[in-house]
Amino acid sequence: MRISLALVSCLVIAPVFAFAQTYPATKPPGGLDSTTVIPKVYADGAAGTLAQIGQMADGSVQQTEKNAKNGVSALNDNSEATAPVNTPGNVTTKARLSQGYVSAPPSLPWTGWTDGPGHLALPSVTFDTVKQDMMSAIADHMLMVGGHNLADSVFSKFSANPYGVGDNGGCVHSVVMTYAPGTGTNCGAGGWDAVAQYEKAQNNPPWYATGDSLVDENGTKHTVTFTAHAAIVRPQLPDSYKQFMHTGAHVLTNIVSGPTIYSGLDLDGVQDHRNKDQRFYGNTLASWASGADATGTYTKLTMTGNWSPISSDGATIDSGHIPNVGSVNNRSTGQTDALDNVIYSAYSSPILIIGTYIKHFTRNTSCLVQADPNDTGGSASMRLSPSRKCDEELDNWYNGPDYGATMHGLTIVYSGNFLSSDSYGLNVSGLWPEGIRAWLGAFGHDFDGDEFKLGQRQGPPPQVNAKAMIAEWWQQPSSNTSYLESFKIWSQVDGLSSAGGTSANGQDVSYWTGPRQSASSFKVDGAFESATIYNPSWAKNGVALCGYDAMSFFGTATAGTGCLTVDTWGNTSTSGTLKAAGMATLSGGLIIPHGTPSSSTDACTQGQIEMDADYIYSCVATNRWHRVSNGKAW
DSSP: OHHHHHHHHHHHHGGGSGGGGGSOOOBTTTBOOTTOEETTOSTTSOOEEHHHHHHHHHHOOOGGGBTSTTSBOOBOTTSOBSSOOOOSSOEEESSOOOOOOOOOOOOOTTTOOSSOOOOSOOOOEEEOOOGGGHHHHSOTTSOEESOSSTTSOOOEEOOOOOOOSSSSSEEEEEEEOOSSTTOOOSTTOOTTOEEEEEEEOOOOOOSEEEETTOBOTTSOBOEEEEETTEEEEESOOOGGGGGGOOTTOEEEEEEESSSOEEESOOSSSOGGGSEEEOOEEEEEEEEEEEEEETTEEEEEEEESSOOEESSOSSOOOOTTOOOOTTOEEETTTTEEOEEOSSSSTTOSSOEEEESOOSOOOSOOOOOOOOOOTTOOSGGGGGGGSOOOOOOOOOOOOOOSSTTOSOOOOOOOOOOSSOOOTTOOSOOOOSSOSOSOOOOOOTTOBSOBOSSEEEOBSSOOOSSTTOEEEEEEEEEOSSTTOSOOEEEEEEEEEOOOOSGGGOOOOGGGEEEEEEEEETOOTTSOOSEEOOEEEESOTTSTTOEEEEOGGGGGGTTSTTTTTTEEEEOTTOOEEESSOOOOSSOOOOSSOOOOOBOOOSSTTSOOOTTOEEEOSSEEEEEEETTEEEEEEOOOOO
C-alpha cells in the first residue's frame, strides 16, 4: 500500500520537475505490470522489463546450492570444477578433453587392499570428429581412431610431444596391465628420458577370492566344497560378490591333483631351481546363485565343465572326479588330491580364486602369411594379397658427425633374485634357416657376452707380427675363484707379400688358438701358455703344436723350436724328444743319427743309438757306449 501511494505521489508531482519525463509512464490506472520497463537493469546499461527480471531471478544460483544435492557444480577462479563429476554414462566431447580423474572402484571385500582393483566397468571417454576429414578436426595430441578418410582402413594413432606429464619421463603411448586404473610406473624412463611406447604386464590380483582362510567385508569366513562341476560356498557370499562375477572367468582352487611338474634345464642338480608348474584344479565360470537348504545358506558357482588340472604332464584323473583333499583321483596309480604347498602354502583349507591367470605376457605379436591354395572360407581370400613377406624391424638412425651419438638396440634386462633354470633372455625357436643374423660393419663385434666374445671382421694391420682377436672364451679356473682366464683364437701377420708390402694375403697370415693368462677382452695380450698354430711361418700350409718354451723362438730364424710341426706333405718334426710308452711301428725306413762317440764313456742317454761308416753305437747305460761292426758292402 505504501508502494502504491509513493508511486501516485511521483505521478502527481512529476510534471513539476524537468527530469520526470525520463521515466516511462506506467499504464494507469492498474500500476506496474510485466511489461513495465526498468532502465539500466543489465550490466551494459540496457533496460529490461519486470518479466525479464523475474526470469533472471528464477535462473539464479544460490550459494547454498553449490556442490549440493540437486544443486550445481561450482567453479573456482580458474574455471575448474571444485567437486568431482560422477556419471554412470559416457562422457562425449567434440572438442579437447583435458586430463581428469575417475572415481576409484570398490575394493575387494576380503583383502583390505588400500588400492581398489579396476575390474568393474568405469566411465568411458570418446572423441567424436568429422569422419570425412579427421585430420582437420583433431589436434596432434589427441586420440584418433579410424582412417584419415572415410574409406581408409581403421587404425589408431597416438601422437604427442615427449614431455614429462606426471610420469617423470615423457611417454607418448603407455599400456600398463594394472588392477588400479590411472596407476603405473614412469614409462620405464628416467626424469629426462622420452619413451614412444611403454608396455608393462604384472601378476594382478584376482577379481575375487573366498575360503576358510579368508574373510569377506563382514568379517565372515566361508568353507568351500565341490561337486563334479561346481563349488559350494557356505554361508552364502555377501551380495557384493555379484559385481565381480563374469561368465567365462577363470576359477582356480589351491587343490592339486599330484606333485609339482618340473621342467627346464637341471643346471646344478637342485630341483627347486627349475621351473615349477602346479596341477591346480580349475575351470571357467558359467553361472552363480545363492540359496538356502537344511544346512543353511550357500552360494553355488557352476563351471562350464568338470574340474580338471590346468597343468599336466600327461597324467589323467578319473572321469567325474570331485576335488577333495586326500581322495584318490586316479585309481590305477593311486594318485591323490592335496593342498598346494608351493604357491599357497599359507592356506590350510580349500580356497577359490576367481578371475585370474597363471602366465602373463608383456607383448605377443604375430606376423601371418596365408597362402594355402587348399584353404577355404573367409581366410582363403588372403591368397589374393601379393604379400608373402613378414618382418619385425628395429631401426636406429643417426645423422651427424662420426661418433657423435650413442645407439643402443634391444636391451633385455633382469634384476632381482635367482630365477628358475629354464629362464632365458632370448629364445629363438622353430624351423628357422638361421637363428640369429648379425650384419655389422667391419669394425663391429657380432657378439659380446660375459663368457664368449667375437672379434671384428677387420683383420690385423699390415705389419709383421701384428695380431687380431677372432674369438675368445672366459671362465673361472674353478668355481671358488673370483677371476677369469681366457682361451682365444687369433690371427697373426707373418709377412707382406703384396707389391710394396702394403697388405697381407691368406698365405701371409697364421691362425692361433690357445689359452692366454691375465689377458684383456678383445686383445691378444697377457702371457702365452701354449697354442695350436695353423699355417705357421716356418711351415706354410702346415700345422704346429707348440708349448710354452716355443714362444722365445717365434719371429726368429729358428721359429718352430719347441713345437711339433707337420708340414704340407705330412712330414713331422720336433726339436724335442719323441717318446713312446709302447711299440713304435714304422711303415717306412728309420734314419738313425750319424755320429761317432769319441770314447766308450762319452755322454749319452740309455737307449740312444748312433752310427758311422764302420760301427753302430748303442748307449747301454748312462755315459756307457757299446759298438758292433757296421758290416761291408756287397
